[in-house]
């Protein structure tokens with residue numbers, strides 16, 4: 001496990017101590033990824049960390065610091081409310097909760113690399129807030145020809161999510177992308193349905209696992225993230241987000 005930076009402030013160190021990765025859960029997650037290309041782990045993160053992350057997101061929302069999400073990246077970026085309705089903000093180590101979350105995901109990255117030899121290079125993640133009625137239509141997270149997102153992660157922050165709360169994330173059977181990329185209309189069997197309950201971590205292969213967020217009835221809070229390869233396009237390193 002990587003060494004914990006000793007320049008962290010007191011609050012960050014206290015939250016780190018209260019939120020260790022649990023080796024058995026990490027092993028189960030890695031085994032699932034190998035066997036089925038996805039994993040769903042309930043109570044993967046401690047309530048202390050989840051509550052701190054949710055407070056952070058609520059503060060960002062109160063400060064009007066979330067932005068409507070787009071589809072595609074950089075120049076291809078366009079608002080597409082008919083495809084996804086969430087508002088996001090990239091994590092940037094600005095709070096103890098973000099520092100601890102990013103530290104734990106960094107440790108997870110090293111553990112996955114050690115088990116799978118897949119050379120994950122970095123992790124990027126954003127908070128996401130889905131207002132009532134919002135959804136994210138079926139898609140894959142890695143674009144054809146620039147498969148630099150290798151493993152997707154979603155951490156949910158919603159305490160006591162009711163059974164009729166909606167907002168489940170549905171994962172479909174793996175699909176190889178055709179020459180024209182991902183076909184959202186292609187028939188595909190449902191593999192798993194994940195309730196966005198606080199502490200749950202869902203992971204899946206970014207380029208082959210189609211997934212969608214069903215319309216949510218209640219405001220829904222999460223952190224979507226990606227372990228990336230250090231891909232470059234025409235010799236230019238493709239930057240994180």
Ligand SMILES: O=C(O)CCC(=O)C(=O)O
Pocket residue numbers: 128136141154168169211212213222224
């Ligand atoms: O929030 C979720 O459950 C999944 C979000 C998602 O698919 C994405 O942001 O790419």
Ligand SMILES: [Fe+2]
Pocket residue numbers: 139140141152211
């Ligand atoms: Fe996605």
